[in-house]
Amino acid sequence: MIEIDRITKIYNGVPAVDAVTMTVESGTITVIVGTSGSGKTTLLRMINRLEEPTSGEVRINGESTLEIKPHLLRRRIGYAIQGHGLFPHHNVARNIGAVPTLLNWPKDKIRARVDELLTLFSMEPAEFRDRFPAELSGGQQQRVGVARALASRPDLLLMDEPFGALDPIIRARAQDDLRRIQRALGSTIVLVSHDMEEAIRLGDRVAVMDGGQLVQHGTPADIIANPATPFVADMVGDMERPLRLLSLVPLAEVVEDGGAPGAALPADGSLRDALSACLWTGRTAVPVEREGALIGRVTLETIRARAGLRA
Numbered sequence: 210m211i212e213i214d215r216i217t218k219i220y221n222g223v224p225a226v227d228a229v230t231m232t233v234e235s236g237t238i239t240v241i242v243g244t245s246g247s248g249k250t251t252l253l254r255m256i257n258r259l260e261e262p263t264s265g266e267v268r269i270n271g272e273s274t275l276e277i278k279p280h281l282l283r284r285r286i287g288y289a290i291q292g293h294g295l296f297p298h299h300n301v302a303r304n305i306g307a308v309p310t311l312l313n314w315p316k317d318k319i320r321a322r323v324d325e326l327l328t329l330f331s332m333e334p335a336e337f338r339d340r341f342p343a344e345l346s347g348g349q350q351q352r353v354g355v356a357r358a359l360a361s362r363p364d365l366l367l368m369d370e371p372f373g374a375l376d377p378i379i380r381a382r383a384q385d386d387l388r389r390i391q392r393a394l395g396s397t398i399v400l401v402s403h404d405m406e407e408a409i410r411l412g413d414r415v416a417v418m419d420g421g422q423l424v425q426h427g428t429p430a431d432i433i434a435n436p437a438t439p440f441v442a443d444m445v446g447d448m449e450r451p452l453r454l455l456s457l458v459p460l461a462e463v464v465e466d467g468g469a470p471g472a473a474l475p476a477d478g479s480l481r482d483a484l485s486a487c488l489w490t491g492r493t494a495v496p497v498e499r500e501g502a503l504i505g506r507v508t509l510e511t512i513r514a515r516a517g518l519r520a
């Protein structure tokens with residue numbers, strides 16, 4: 210568990226981060242979201258002491274980071290940034306193995322970890338292990354950057370706009386990959402983004418920053434349905450609220466007994482997918498399947514009930 214306790218950073222008399230208090234549960238993704246200059250990066254960088262707080266403290270599993278030497282702290286906390294920051298003259302394996310090497314892991318353990326991570330990121334180890342960053346696509350470089358940050362099984366992974374440089378399709382895939390890998394490894398991640406869509410898609414919790422202050426911290430559904438300030442409402446975007454809510458509800462959660470005509474949707478799809486299918490094909494219900502077997506249906510009635518505040 211990460212406890213951020215009244216942490217403050219003042220630059221030239223002006224607070225960039227103003228007494229932020231927030232708890233991050235282990236094994237979850239928290240996305241810090243806000244407009245440019247709201248203090249997101251400064252908050253993130255105070256967690257691993259790349260920036261020293263003016264006051265307040267961060268505790269990791271009860272231990273104050275002020276008690277840990279910064280270079281040792283940074284070996285325990287993974288850090289991934291936009292543009293990945295790979296070492297250009299080191300191959301993929303050496304890049305991913307950088308922190309385990311610093312920690313003196315045995316060579317065969319490092320190699321096994323590199324291969325495990327490449328496989329998790331859908332990059333065939335034999336094909337990619339020996340390549341240099343310049344021999345990878347932007348999306349592959351970004352995946353290697355995240356794999357490197359995860360290599361030593363850190364207590365915590367900090368990510369600053371990791372997908373900012375990717376085009377929308379690769380970005381969506383990178384987000385899905387990160388979520389899958391986070392679930393598989395049980396990692397704790399704090400990620401900075403200026404994009405509410407990304408925050409809602411990735412976060413178990415979303416923390417909204419405005420002018421250095423934490424103005425709301427809650428589940429994506431909370432933030433969408435009950436924005437705490439006009440600024441949060443603005444970031445969520447009134448027009449898309451029902452669709453964003455629907456995208457958070459998996460079909461498996463609302464499937465009911467009964468049949469429906471037409472092609473089935475997978476149970477891990479969302480109510481947003483079901484609405485889209487209904488509108489496109491003129492149906493009032495869609496069948497739902499899991500691993501090829503029909504398990505029931507979802508009706509427009511259910512979709513309507515979950516798309517607004519009555520939910």
Ligand SMILES: Nc1ncnc2c1ncn2[C@@H]1O[C@H](COP(=O)(O)OP(=O)(O)OP(=O)(O)O)[C@@H](O)[C@H]1O
Pocket residue numbers: 220221225243244245246247248249250251252403
């Ligand atoms: N080293 C510094 N010296 C002085 N002011 C700084 C410094 N670093 C950041 N600031 C100021 O602190 C405020 C918060 O900056 P920060 O980088 O944390 O914002 P951000 O929300 O991450 O923005 P962006 O999305 O543009 O990266 C800004 O007003 C910025 O100008």
